Amino acid sequence: MKGFLVASLRSGAGKTTVSLGLMAALARRGLKVAPVKCGPDYIDPAFHAAAAGRASVNLDSWAMTPSQVAALAAGQADGADVLVAEALMGLFDGVGHETGRTGSSADIAAALGLGVLLVLDVTGQSISAAAAALGAKLLDPRLTLLGVVLNRVGSERHRRLAAEAIEALGIAVLGALPRAATIELPERHLGLVQAEETGDLGRRLDALANLVETHIDIDRLLVLASDMALPPPAAAAPLPPPGQRIALGRDAAFSFVYPHHLAAWRAAGAEIVPFSPLADEAPDPSADVCWLPGGYPELSAGLLAAAGNFLDGLRAFALRRPVHGECGGYMVLGAGLVDAGGNRHAMAGLIGLETSYEKRKLHLGYRRARLLAAGPLGPAEAVLSGHEFHYASIITTGGDDPLAEVRDAHGGAPVPDGSRRGLVSGSFFHAIARLE
CATH class of the missing domain: 3.40.50.880 (Class I glutamine amidotransferase (GATase) domain)
Structure with a gap:
């Protein structure tokens, strides 16, 4: 099966928008989408489930052992056509220095062999976005950068300047999203308002799917996406039941x-x-x-x-x-x-x-x-x-x-x-x- 990680270099750059839009668009095409959230987060998985039509799962390289991560990922991918993982914070952000156990989304991508789709917020920059894309490509040799999606693009000229600079480095630009505040999801102090409290969630997810279908080359993304080789699903009980x-x-x-x-x-x-x-x-x-x-x-x-x-x-x-x-x-x-x-x-x-x-x-x-x-x-x-x-x-x-x-x-x-x-x-x- 195919799989990829949607990531950015900081929080608030648009990875949730792209992740939900891709999950909804792929599910709308009839694909069985296996959603994943990297790191500790309760709210995003509920949105994933609504977009993909399938329950999400959290994978965490600091809090879980490698065998727990592998077993949960294999179980989540079982019967699916494509696994779409959403990163937490910035792609490389984590704690500690033990390779593969920092809690970063990069660890999960490396452990599962997921290529990275990088969402770059290009607000206030154009050609300089290429430096960020190149840094993301080179910083961690375990990772494969599939390509970049430019977010919050202000004009066609803005898109062209950023895209040409990035593509000159041999990095694919797979899409560019215009500024569209009307599709942003409501927030409160712990993050997004919960999925079940978002009364017009279906409409919002349809809008995100339409946005992604219009502005991201999904067919090319699927061609570039990694072929995953996961172990067979296995029993994994990171926390055994507290009672019968x-x-x-x-x-x-x-x-x-x-x-x-x-x-x-x-x-x-x-x-x-x-x-x-x-x-x-x-x-x-x-x-x-x-x-x-x-x-x-x-x-x-x-x-x-x-x-x-x-x-x-x-x-x-x-x-x-x-x-x-x-x-x-x-x-x-x-x-x-x-x-x-x-x-x-x-x-x-x-x-x-x-x-x-x-x-x-x-x-x-x-x-x-x-x-x-x-x-x-x-x-x-x-x-x-x-x-x-x-x-x-x-x-x-x-x-x-x-x-x-x-x-x-x-x-x-x-x-x-x-x-x-x-x-x-x-x-x-x-x-x-x-x-x-």
Whole structure:
């Protein structure tokens, strides 16, 4: 099968526009598209699924072992005609210096043999864009640059100057997108507004497909794209199921669950029973474990505080079965949440955590966690990789025991993190894979 990576040299250059447009256009041609997102990201995969008609998967060279990456990629590609991967941040951006394990999108391209389609934002430049294209071609000898798509082109003269300079270096220019702000997707503080909240998503994806069909040479791209040689699909459980029957919070406030977790849990025979806290639904009392994912509970704090059936059911569940919360779910397990307007909302009170969005502060980066006690994430001493991405501040943890010792990807000392009390646990740590 064919496969390629859509990348850029920085965030905001247009790779999501091109990725979604290509996925939608290829699917419209009748091809079976296997979408992939490089790195830690919850929101883009949902857009991928809408564009491609097939669930996406995250691949991460820092958080996953090479065998986990290979197995997930093989499973995703099974039965597909073309794999389209979207990069994270800039193509070469990562952490650490271990070759192939930096978390960069370049690592994923190299591991899977994906050629790179580079999206270059040429705003404010023309011939100088050739320097960026040449640098991308030469910086990492593991990679093959299939060609370049120019983005935000202001005129035919602008396109011609940039394209001629790039093609003179032996680099193919496969397309040029004009400035078209009307097709951009809405954003909020953690990135794009979620796919299920974008009411006119179908129209937007059709517009992106039309844009790409008009301005990118898709036929030539498919000819240039790499022939992938993936191993046969294999079982891969980066995070084994926390129970046989999993009550999963699932709505607009609790949507940050990695597709590879859900797929692995189901493949292992687990049953996932979704419920909506926003609709005042309680976790199924027959479940073995309750999992509250991250999301945007701070935007619905008042509604959640008033959801008596949900909160009472959650408290009753926690008396006899494990409950775990990630990030937003962690905040809801706490005693209170202060919203951006300074209003405090009482939460479940299952742990002593108090959090606030009144003064936002970004917490971002890869994390490695060693569990201090057994729980839904695994046995004591298990080591997990993941990330943290939120703007909340912790007012107090309420004196609960920490869930894990966590260190960042830059050699920092491990620090206690998260909370556990009885059968309840949680942290701002989003688990990607269990390593030990």
